Amino acid sequence: MSWLKALGARAGGMIRRGAADARMDEEFRFHIELETEANIRAGMEPREARRRALVAFGGVERHREVMREGRRLGWVEDGVRDTHLAVRSLRRSPGFAMAAILTIAMGVGATTALLSMTDSLLLRPLPVRSPDELFAVQELRSSGWSAGFEGIRLPYDRYEALESATGEVFEGLVAFKYRDFSLRMGEYPLPVPGVAVTGNYFQVLGITPELGRFFEASEERSVVLGYGLWMGRFGADPGVVGRSVQVDGRSLTVVGVAPRGFSGTTSILAPDLWVPWEVAQDGVRAGSVSSWAAIFGRLRPGVTPAAAETALDAIARRIPPETSSVEVQGARLEPLRGIPGENGRMAARLFGFLLATAALVLLIGSANIAGMLMARGVSRRREVAVRMAMGAPRARLVRQLLAETLVLFLLGGAVGVLVSVFGGRLLQGISFPGMTLVLDTTPDLRILAFTCALVAATGVLFGLAPALQGSRADLTVAMKEGAPTGSPRSARGRNLFVGGQLAVAVLLLVTAGLFVRTLQSTVGMGFGVDPQGVVTGTVNLEPHGYTAEEGRVFYRELVERVRALPGVQDVSLAHRPPLSAFVQAGWVAPAADPGPGMNVAHNVVGPGFFRTLGVELVAGRPFTPEDELLEPPVVVVSEALAQRFWPEGEAVGRWIRVGELEHRVVGVARHAWYTFHTEDPTAFVFFPYGPHYAHRQVLHVRLEAPGGEIMEALRRELASLDPNVALERAGPLTAEVELQLFPQRFPAYLAGLFGLSGLILAGIGIYGVLAFQVVQRTREFGVRIALGARGRDLVGLVVGHGLFLAAAGTGVGLAMAAGLTRFLQALLYGVSPLDPITFTAVPLILGAVAVLASLFPARRAIRSDPVKALQGGVGW
Amino acid sequence: MSPTNQSDVLRGTLEMLVLKTLTLSPLHGWGIGKRIQQLSEGALEVNQGSLYPALQRLEQRGLIGSEWGASDNNRRARYYRLTPRGRKALGEEKESWHRFVTAVDVLLEASG
Known part of the structure; x- marks a missing residue:
């Protein structure tokens, strides 16, 4: 790299400035001496000879400066001049x-x-000490795990057993779980996303608090605030440490504030609170699913992840699971980072x-x-x-x-x-x-x-x-x-460029099309529920020390009060909101079938649920308040389940076995989204609310007219029943639908945006190459007009070229797309990677754009003036 | 033509001439000036002082190299010699000079 060498020489010149100056002066002196001597030899007086020599040399000081400048600024100057020229030329x-x-x-x-x-x-990487030593612990189980956003959850007992058995492998093992806490601030309790964590959480992560300290024991009645919450709700008050706050109706002392930039161990979710495990779980029945936790640990120094996994796997197989129906097939580690699983x-x-x-x-x-x-x-x-x-x-x-x-x-x-x-x-x-x-x-x-x-x-x-x-x-x-x-060679080059661009644009358009079609097919499937005008909110009594009996009374009262609110048309409770990603499932079989049946998702719903959500019943009847007391128990099943179990006939009146209990089918609900919108028409079972009480209930309210002060009213009613219970995840059901559609809508929007950009750019590309060629061929067109060509012929010529480019680009692009879209399979739903509609629409769209982009240059071609063309053609 | 362009041409020309004089043997600065005068049979007079910035530029571009040596009467002098790249550059400069002259000829013909 010669310019590198030159640059080095110049940089060296800057440093060795003194040496360079000395060399320069010596050279100058030598030169003037020689010239003087030459002059003397030519017969001059020594004084005159020297004067002449100096004159011939010119201003010594000026030359000196020029050389210094040359050494110092040579390359900077070149760069500046190039940039300057470039800017000037672009401004033209x-x-x-x-x-x-x-x-x-x-x-x-x-x-x-x-x-x-x-x-x-x-x-x-997580902003913690040596994040690459942190791993999430997962068990491979035949059944009996639950998935939270933070990862696979296992029974808390299991964590304790693993924790005491893996001391050789892990420096520390942490149990944690994301959930909403209710924080009493202002008029109504505020639902705040937080993490219940074992006392060693912060120590294992190895971070230092922004303020105060972290808690050290799972039983400590204390809380650590997130930086964002501290900034927002507490006005960054440094005096917050030591203050008492009401979390889930308990007085907890703020011991510290988490450092800025630390938002837990999972991407997307940003918790605002950290609560010691025992305190957060107080009131949760041991062994219930709400007591389960995700687990991560920090490897001991010198233990490799592979060795740790082998050891953990053996330990997990050795520890007997919580019930005999669960089989632990092993365990594995996953780096604790980003989005789990x-x-x-x-x-x-x-x-x-x-x-x-x-x-x-x-x-x-x-x-x-x-x-x-x-x-x-x-x-x-x-x-x-x-x-x-x-x-x-x-x-x-x-x-x-x-x-x-x-x-x-x-x-x-x-x-x-x-x-x-x-x-x-x-x-x-x-x-x-x-x-x-x-x-x-x-x-x-x-x-x-x-x-x-x-x-x-x-x-x-x-x-x-x-x-x-x-x-x-x-x-x-x-x-x-x-x-x-232009030479024909460069014209070919430009055509190739535009053709290539068009091919890539086609690829972009096809992917955009596939995502839009995926979105369309998800929405087009119908929700099965009518989300317009329905608001939902979750109430969780679990941390508030209610018994089941007190809970039932609480919810009965809540429903009655809400029903009495102005503008409320219907109200119902359910264990889960529709479209909840986290469902409960169990084994269900026709009563006559001795086999295990199939694993079916279920929900427990109150009377009026189907009416409130607009779920149509294709047969039978919805639940009535009497069903709560009815013996034997009853269920409503989904259309898909009915068809699966009794393809030949009527489902109402048949019996299914759930676990050991037999249930009578009283109704069949039209297919709906219950869990994930990308699910196939799902087998689903609804149980009546009565026999299946849970502390956590979702309130569904259908309004006569949308809007109004309903959220405020719901919070007020809830607070009047218990001032410590917050309404979590409160909002219109349509927003819940949006959340569910997000994984489809997000890529559809972005891919659509990119596809559109590609299309616009390709259009500009076609326009550019044609406009340029029209200018180049002005004379030719002028001559053609002079020889009697009509405007139509010229337009055909130009647009034809544009369409030719579009056709070539589209051909190549579609071939590429056909080869590549199968890699998108996993991201598509309800659409083949070779979706015929997309693959037909894209060439049509591109053709239209090509015609549009060709029309402007074509218009210019018609206006070619034959007289001018022939006059200007002197050198042609 | 702006003055900048003009000095560009002159500068480029001087550099070409310097390269040419060094094809025979290494020379010190004064010698280069004299050699140009000689070769052009006195038609071209080089401003002696401006020779040195030109030499510096050529050296920075790696077209010439330089070492201290002893002059005829045993004094310390800086001697410049042509590098292989300099020899190549001279060939290109020559060619582009001829092109330039042709182009100017053409221009003069056309406007006449």
Whole structure:
């Protein structure tokens, strides 16, 4: 790298300035001495000889300065001059510059935002001591585990057994669980997302509090506040430590505040409270599912993850499970980071896909700019030729043309980063009842560095070809002819560029289409429930020390009070909201069938549930208040279950066996979403509320008219029954539906956005190449008109070219898409990766855009003036 | 033509001439000036002082190298020699010079 050497020499010159000055002075002196001697030999007086020598040399001080400048600033100056020239040249064509900058900004913005999101969700290590030593502990079980957002939950007893048996492997093992706590502040208790954790949690994580200290024992009646809650609700008051707050109706002492930037161990969820396990679980029946917890631990120094997993696996098999019906088949470790389990793998797949799409947008954009630069290069032939004639070496010209591209890309990149920051803000605002998605899209230094490198690399990559082409001017030809004619070779290059762009745009459009169709098919399936006008809220009496009997009274009273509120049409309780991702399931079989039957999700619902939610019954009747007392017990089953068990006939009146108990089917409900919207028509069982009391109930309220003060009224009624119980996850059911659709809607929006960007860019690409060719062929068109060609013929010529490009690009793009979309299979639902509708619509859309983009240049072609064309054709 | 462009041309020309004089043997600064004068049979007079910045630029670009040596009367002098890259660059400069002259010719013909 010769320029590196030169740079080194110059940098060295800066340091060894004194030495260089001395050398320079010695050279000057020597030169003047020789000249003086020569003058003396020519017969001059020594004084005169020296004077003449000095005059001939010129101002010593000035030469000295010039050389110093040369040593000091040579390369900086070159860079500055290149940049200056580039900016000046771009300012002469602001339209081109704007288009290019926006194009790059789109690609860079999308890539950066997604990269930041991926990083914050999946990659960024936890802000704790040696995060790579932390692992989530999971057991592989035949049944008997439950999944929370924070990971697989196991019985708390199991944690204790593992904790005491794995001392050799783990420095510390922690049990934790995310749940909402009710914090009494202001008029009504506030539902606050928090974590119940064992006393060693903070110590094992190894973090230092922002303020105060962390608790050290599971029994300590204390609480640690999250930084955000402390800033927001407590006004960052440093005096908060030592104060007492009401959490779930208990007085707990605030002992400390978690450090800024620490938001628990799971991405997306940002807890605001940490409560010692025993205190948080006080009142929870031992052994009940609410007492289960997720587990993580820190490996002892020197223990490898593989060794730890082997040891843990053996220990887990040895410890007998809580009941004989459960079989523990082993255990495994998973790095404690990002989103745990299957959700995390799904998210990784999704973000990988979205990143690839964003990169494709950047690729199309860059290709567009390369195309534009090439076109510009041709029209700038004369300028280049003149500069070459002035003695500028080719390398210098290439560097200057490249500087132009780099200036474009850097400006575009800067705008792109801004786009990513502000665009990301929009996403950060996404919140659902009782849950705010924490999507950090602010690029950190690593990402900014990566973006810079990406922008520079793309700039060089896509700037080099146009620069090389632009500087390859044939001097005599260019200067003589002066006309902006492109060689056939460069025209082919531009066609290829546009064709490639179109192919990539087709790929983007197809993926966008598939996601939109996925969304459509999920929504089109129908909810089975009518979410409009229904609000829900969760009430949890578990931490508040109620007995089952007191709980029943509480809920009966609550329902009556709510029913009496103005504007309320219907009200009902259920264990789970519809569309809840966390369902309970059990084994169900037709009573006559001796087999185990099938694992079926279920919900326990109060009277009026079907009416409140608008679930249609296709046969039989809904539950009545009398069903609570009815013996034997009854159920309502879903259409899918009825068809599965009794394909040949009527389900009402038949019997099913749940566990050991036989239940009579009284009704059949039309298919609906009960758990996950992407489920197949699900077998589902509804039990009446009466015999199956639970401390946690979801209140469903159907309103006569939407809006109003219903949330406020619900909170008031609840607080009047118990001032410590908060209404959790309160909000319209439509918001719950949104949350459920989020995994479909998010990629559909983004892929759609990228597809649209690709389409626009491709349209601009077609336009660019055709407009340029029309200008190039003005004379030809003029001659054609002179020879009697009609406007229609010329339009056909231009649009035909555009359509040809579109057809070629679409062909290649569809072939690529057909090969690649199967990798999206896991992210699609209800749509084949080769969805015929998508694969038909995309070429049509692209064709329409191609025609549209060709029409403007075509109009220009018609206006070619034959007289001018023939006059201007002197050198033609 | 702006003055900047003009000095560019002159600077480029001077550098080419310096490279040319060094094709025969290494020389010190004063010798280079004299050699240019000689070779052009006195037609080109080099501003002696401006020779040194030109030499510095050429050295920075790696087209020439330099060492201290002893002059004819045994005094310390800085000797410049052509590097292989410099030899190549001279070839290119020559060619581009010819192109330039042709181009100017063409221009003059066309406007005449």
